[in-house]
């Protein structure tokens with residue numbers, strides 16, 4: 080949907096818009112900290128809703144974490160679930176709206192800690208929902224406490240000496256774990272640390288929504304994301320940390336791609 | 349090489365600077381002045397018109413502040429050549 | 444329609460279906476499991492939504508999602524499961540969406556046992572979750588009433604956009620009685636305007652209990668309080684027997700009220716002036732009606748299958764003027780009519796001496 084710009088007296092357009100804010104985002108300013116890639120993840124989801132032309136059919140189940148206000152940012156019907164329960168609430172929404180597109184947007188504390196039962200069983204049932212899982216290895220909203228995804232040695236406000244495996248166990252790899260469940264048709268991990276990876280993440284988000292449009296089953300995209308504020312870094316330093324610390328520990332890749340999705344954009348060659 | 353330009357919504361911008369290193373042409377800088385939210389917004393500083401309209405800045409912008417335009421190839425009849433040269437000479441003189 | 448022999452739990456389920464329940468989410472727990480089992484067959488037959496959730500926490504959050512989508516939805520459980528659902532109750536109350544909960548109570552605390560009990564009175568009327576709210580709580584005393592109150596529960600939930608509980612003890616859930624089911628209602632063709640259905644050709648809808656600002660949340664609470672006040676004015680339900688000239692009035696609900704009723708009838712045959720006051724809505728509690736009865740009588744005797752939970756509400760109403768005695772059995776014991784008669788007679792004798 081390129082827009083072309085005409086100047087008076089010129090019949091030929093001078094330029095065209097090659098990138099523009101997606102219309103599925105509301106025209107508001109977000110509360111996210113400068114450089115927080117929650118915003119990037121929002122934009123990508125909105126771009127996919129635009130491209131697939133499903134905004135008017137989509138229902139968001141927002142979760143508890145920094146993205147708690149995501150219902151103010153997407154121009155779609157939305158509800159706000161209790162901490163960790165978004166997959167259960169989305170199940171209720173989807174079961175009585177089987178023709179609609181239902182997605183949750185959850186952080187790592189929400190999805191990988193308090194909400195493990197709900198996410199595992201939604202995946203196991205093959206619930207026809209899409210999960211956008213933003214893994215920033217920390218509890219952003221409550222001020223930077225350790226998350227189940229925090230790296231070993233990572234200092235947080237509740238692991239001041241660094242995460243210790245004896246005390247707190249090892250970080251959880253959710254994309255791999257969810258890929259094990261029979262109801263999952265799409266489980267991949269992407270990163271938001273630079274333009275190339277952002278574009279790859281967008282393709283994956285698109286495939287995840289297509290899996291739902293085709294009624295195939297449960298789809299999840301884990302996005303390695305930054306929290307400059309609680310990591311105590313500048314936004315660009317934070318992206319470097321995603322690349323140099325998170326990506327090696329949480330390998331990017333496709334952990335499950337149902338064969339019916341092969342050949343789509345974002346699916347492996 | 350294609351050419352283009354970007355327009356940054358200065359009020360929406362949080363001055364996070366993610367767009368700056370993302371730009372292969374290094375034509376983005378932060379303004380000295382603040383927007384009403386108290387951030388130094390990013391702006392395009394492109395005297396040589398080297399922005400290619402590649403949109404990489406927009407792809408990394410977490411706040412969706414950037415609109416990217418790409419110039420369309422023009423027929424001969426567009427701007428007279430000498431005008432363009434004069435402008436470039438002027439820019440070089442200033443720089 | 445004619446009467447048929449129905450088990451309480453099945454009656455709850457079938458009544459809900461006929462009232463237009465389009466979605467059910469639940470988790471097995473004795474003594475309500477037959478309800479879930481009935482739903483698992485009938486809802487699928489009728490092409491409606493049935494889902495056995497992974498836990499009560501998940502079940503109530505699924506209910507929340509379906510309620511936010513504007514369909515008639517319910518869950519059922521028993522005391523330990525109800526404790527687990529409190530998170531969802533509070534969110535549902537804060538979001539003002541309608542939902543029906545059936546609680547077939549059992550003995551507590553902890554895992555307690557699976558015997559009949561009225562152990563959740565406090566939990567459902569007063570402490571159903573964090574924040575200022577009360578669900579409407581309906582308490583049937585027989586299978587027919589279980590049916591009628593379940594239908595009413597859906598209507599009240601829709602009318603007030605609120606949570607409605609129907610609470611019974613395990614005895615009512617398990618007993619077989621002749622009862623008449625209502626005709627099957629047509630399902631509505633349209634969803635309410637606030638429901639989540641996709642923002643097609645309209646502004647987007649939001650179902651939410653989060654209000655970061657002080658004003659917004661206080662305003663919501665004022666609205667909730669106004670709604671609760673209206674419910675208190677308009678939805679009080681109770682039944683009385685022989686209270687006009689009664690010296691001692693027994694106050695009881697559910698199965699305890701059936702026992703009390705037997706005792707009252709027997710004592711009346713002996714010419715003793717006793718009556719029965721049976722709250723049908725536990726919240727709103729029938730304060731005014733009970734106050735009137737208590738002013739006319741010399742004493743009240745509260746009979747419950749717990750350590751005295753409704754007792755506090757009765758005492759608040761009776762004030763200092765009318766003595767309030769209590770007879771309670773716990774651990775799943777149902778008081779015997781003889782016990783109640785004995786206690787009532789003792790009370791009448793005390794009153795006679797006092798005069």
Ligand SMILES: Cc1ncc(C[n+]2csc(CCOP(=O)(O)OP(=O)(O)O)c2C)c(N)n1
Pocket residue numbers: 143144145146162185186187188189190213215217218219220221226
């Ligand atoms: C039942 C409950 N427990 C705790 C909280 C407090 N709480 C709010 S957000 C949050 C952590 C969110 O972390 P995450 O899901 O990683 O999201 P992020 O902020 O990092 O994006 C917690 C513990 C809550 N709201 N509800």
Ligand code: SF4
Pocket residue numbers: 110111112114115116117145215219220305306307308309
């Ligand atoms: S605290 Fe972290 S995750 Fe939350 S908005 Fe700020 S940077 Fe983003």
Ligand code: SF4
Pocket residue numbers: 352353354370371372373374375376392398399400401402403404405406416
């Ligand atoms: S469009 Fe490309 S060249 Fe132009 S400012 Fe953005 S990143 Fe730089």
Ligand code: SF4
Pocket residue numbers: 114356360361362363364365366367368389390408409410411412413414
């Ligand atoms: S990335 Fe966006 S918000 Fe950040 S400085 Fe650039 S334009 Fe501003």
Ligand SMILES: [Mg+2]
Pocket residue numbers: 144186187188213214215216217218219226
């Ligand atoms: Mg997090």
